[in-house]
Amino acid sequence: MAATVNRQWRLNGFTGFDSLVLKENRIPEIGDSDVLVRWKYASLNYRDLVVSKGTYPLGALDGIVVGSDAAGEVVKIGSQVRLFEPGDRVTGIHLQTWQEGTLKAEDIGNATGGKLDGVLQEYGVVPESGLVKIPDTLDLQQGSTLTIAAITAWDSLVGLPSKRLEAGQWVLTQGSGGVSVFAIQFAKAMGAHVIATSSSQAKMDRLMELGADYVINYKEVPEWGAEAKRIANGAGVDHVIEVGGPGTLRQSLNAIKIQGVISLVGFMAVSENSNEPKLLEVLYYGCIARGVLVSSKQEFQKMNAFIDANNIKPVIDEKVFDFADVPAAYQYMWDQKHFGKLTIKIASK
Ligand SMILES: NC(=O)c1ccc[n+]([C@@H]2O[C@H](COP(=O)([O-])OP(=O)(O)OC[C@H]3O[C@@H](n4cnc5c(N)ncnc54)[C@H](OP(=O)(O)O)[C@@H]3O)[C@@H](O)[C@H]2O)c1
Structure with missing residues (x-):
């Protein structure tokens, strides 16, 4: 892996889309149970918009990397990682500690793009417990749409x-x-x-x-x-x-x-x-x-199996934004010009 710089969209205040700033940091080291992911596509959610405006009801921390939905490829794994290997196609779960069963109060605070760093960045370090493989039948752009919208729809219907x-x-x-x-x-x-x-x-x-x-x-x-x-x-x-x-x-x-x-x-x-x-x-x-607050990792995996079995393809707006244009993507979504999911291309290769 030649790159050492990680471009990230971070919050700087809560004044709306002008509080999104593009920063460059070093690609972090991984711990024994962590996975380094190179994010390729992200998609936006309504919550991302209101997080930047400071009106998201569950709160967010200033300075975080924004965004919750992305798909990418595993680049490197820690020595204790058993579930993934380099090259696997993955996405994150939104409430990182909600693995299965009933939601616990502490899970609510462990939200990516809220109180934990999110995914609008080129590389992310994620504990292996916070990742799932994307469905085999989806590409990375499609796989970037599942973390919040899809699982919420799923849990609403079967949860x-x-x-x-x-x-x-x-x-x-x-x-x-x-x-x-x-x-x-x-x-x-x-x-x-x-x-x-x-x-x-x-x-x-x-x-x-x-x-x-x-x-x-x-x-x-x-x-x-x-x-x-x-x-x-x-x-x-x-x-x-x-x-x-x-x-x-x-x-x-x-x-x-x-x-x-x-x-x-x-x-x-x-x-x-x-x-x-x-x-x-x-x-x-x-x-x-x-x-309904998204759902657990276990439900995410069941949903992914359903997506594969039923050949469901996420509906993605034809307009795809470049990573450099994240604030414009937020505005496009705020104006409700999109249909289905709005995606951002993070990496071209
Ligand atoms: N609880 C959770 O875990 C969870 C998870 C995901 C999302 N959410 C929440 O669910 C909501 C939707 O999220 P999203 O990401 O799907 O948003 P979204 O993609 O931005 O949805 C935008 C669409 O909502 C429709 N809409 C707006 N106002 C409406 C109204 N008064 N009546 C009917 N439709 C209306 C519009 O459809 P038309 O253009 O067709 O009119 C608009 O294009 C947000 O409040 C979000 O925060 C919660």
Whole structure:
């Protein structure tokens, strides 16, 4: 390995995308249980944008390397590493210590691109426990999209054992961003019916091409929750992947079936009136509301096997940003110009 310099995008304050600064540091030494990864592609998540603005609810540390999703190749392994060897194609898990089972309080603080250094850098040192191999059927660009959006969609649909999505059930997704598009792909592969929403005809057409059975324009149909319930045989949908939060939850409640599950995932939509739902309303609707925070490494590996078995290809926006243009990529995503996942090419070879 000839290179010794590691270019990294780090946070310098929380003033938005101008707080992203490109720094050069030495490639760090690895410990006995560490893996040195050369990151090749990264993808952005909404959380990255709000981390830079200082409004991410779970907090982030100033000065960290930003970003959470990337895929690359193992360059070097520590003496105790057993799971990987040079040349393996890998990605990181977001909550580095959540290996399996139930989430623990301390796992929440161990988030890459939050309180731990992230992946928008040419080389990263990661404990072997914090990596998984990407699915065999995906290339590195596709493999860079899984760490947050895909696993969150997966856990929303299958993470609650008594309410795992079943064939023939109904799923409601919101918009055409990373989490929602993966949720559509997984739900269709599991044999469910999907009702999606979006704000433009062009994106609605693409969601139909991806397999959504119905798409509602949430700008033209403000009562899209009732419309989704009507479509789902009048009984309502079994699962809602709630990425909007305060501004969309009222509609999700209007759409949900009794004993259906609303997976509370995101907070993109501000509430424009005083009709914002209160938690107790879950009682009145007889539904289950469940907070989702990505998932464990064990679930990540199950999801990857599902991706391989079902030949699922992550949907990636045709615009790919260069590593030098990371702030422009953040802006493009903030403007919601993307469809599915937005990727950044870190290394050309
Ligand atoms: N809890 C977790 O573990 C977890 C994991 C991943 C993401 N999240 C959260 O989930 C949310 C989505 O993340 P993402 O990375 O998928 O975002 P994203 O790719 O940036 O999603 C953008 C899309 O969301 C749609 N959207 C925006 N406002 C909407 C509204 N009011 N109603 C319906 N759709 C709306 C738009 O779709 P159209 O352009 O089609 O209208 C927009 O293009 C974020 O809040 C993120 O922080 C949480």
